[in-house]
Amino acid sequence: MSTPIQFLHHPSSQPCRAVHQFMLEVGIPFEEEIVDILSGANEQQDFKDKYNPTGQIPIVCDGDFVIWESASIAFFLNEKFNAPANWFGATAQQRAHIQQYLHWHSTMLRRGAGAFFYSHFAVCIWGKHDYSKEIEKGRYVLYESMGILDRWLSKTEYVCGNDISFADLQGYHEFVSHTAGEIIPEDIWQKHPNIQRWFDLLSQRPHAKTVSEIIQQIGKMRLAGELIPMTRKTSLAKGTEIIGSGNTGIPY
Numbered sequence: 161m162s163t164p165i166q167f168l169h170h171p172s173s174q175p176c177r178a179v180h181q182f183m184l185e186v187g188i189p190f191e192e193e194i195v196d197i198l199s200g201a202n203e204q205q206d207f208k209d210k211y212n213p214t215g216q217i218p219i220v221c222d223g224d225f226v227i228w229e230s231a232s233i234a235f236f237l238n239e240k241f242n243a244p245a246n247w248f249g250a251t252a253q254q255r256a257h258i259q260q261y262l263h264w265h266s267t268m269l270r271r272g273a274g275a276f277f278y279s280h281f282a283v284c285i286w287g288k289h290d291y292s293k294e295i296e297k298g299r300y301v302l303y304e305s306m307g308i309l310d311r312w313l314s315k316t317e318y319v320c321g322n323d324i325s326f327a328d329l330q331g332y333h334e335f336v337s338h339t340a341g342e343i344i345p346e347d348i349w350q351k352h353p354n355i356q357r358w359f360d361l362l363s364q365r366p367h368a369k370t371v372s373e374i375i376q377q378i379g380k381m382r383l384a385g386e387l388i389p390m391t392r393k394t395s396l397a398k399g400t401e402i403i404g405s406g407n408t409g410i411p412y
């Protein structure tokens with residue numbers, strides 16, 4: 161009998177939640193391992209050597225086969241478990257549209273995560289500093305991305321058509337964090353009615369709730385002014401820095 165899929169993740173992470181929800185939606189059997197990214201467990205060289213040279217999660221292991229990057233993980237699981245065609249597309253055009261979204265996502269909406277990270281996590285890692293420039297940068301790319309996504313969603317119910325796909329999960333979980341951390345003000349939400357409708361639709365899915373419980377609690381703690389104990393000293397949201405260099409984090 162083959163060993164089950166091993167899923168390395170942390171529930172505070174948007175791409176981890178997208179993969180997690182995908183596995184629950186499709187009914188993929190897996191064993192989970194929470195990687196303590198708050199203490200920097202993933203920054204250890206043996207972790208990087210064994211799983212992922214970037215030190216990032218999510219990661220999936222299928223026996224000796226290791227795969228990281230959330231979209232690639234979901235793509236692999238989709239093929240391996242022959243998931244229903246809505247998740248990665250039934251036709252060449254649908255598959256291309258889903259890939260189009262995933263590529264766009266990783267360079268646009270995903271980078272908006274900096275708005276959440278620098279508003280809520282940076283102080284837990286580096287203490288009180290002026291993070292306003294990083295927050296501004298995060299908000300800038302987030303709002304620009306929302307403008308594009310809203311137009312995208314004006315034509316179809318879901319991002320890539322009238323059925324849910326992995327593209328929706330990838331996008332949705334960015335907004336789960338932003339909502340938990342109250343990053344997006346009401347006037348910006350009002351300008352994006354299609355995103356609001358889509359977000360509400362996706363929020364009704366039971367598995368969306370299951371995988372989002374911890375980030376909702378974290379959001380409540382941070383909004384109440386409580387610090388999350390973090391002993392790591394590098395960034396959790398690499399690529400969103402103003403000053404910085406990818407894997408080494410910002411030098412506060």
Ligand SMILES: N[C@@H](CCC(=O)N[C@@H](CS)C(=O)NCC(=O)O)C(=O)O
Pocket residue numbers: 172173174175176197202203214215216217218228229230231266395396397398
């Ligand atoms: N493009 C990656 C992004 C993964 C990512 O940003 N992971 C974060 C958690 S949300 C992480 O592992 N941060 C820890 C670190 O960078 O050391 C994916 O989609 O899988």
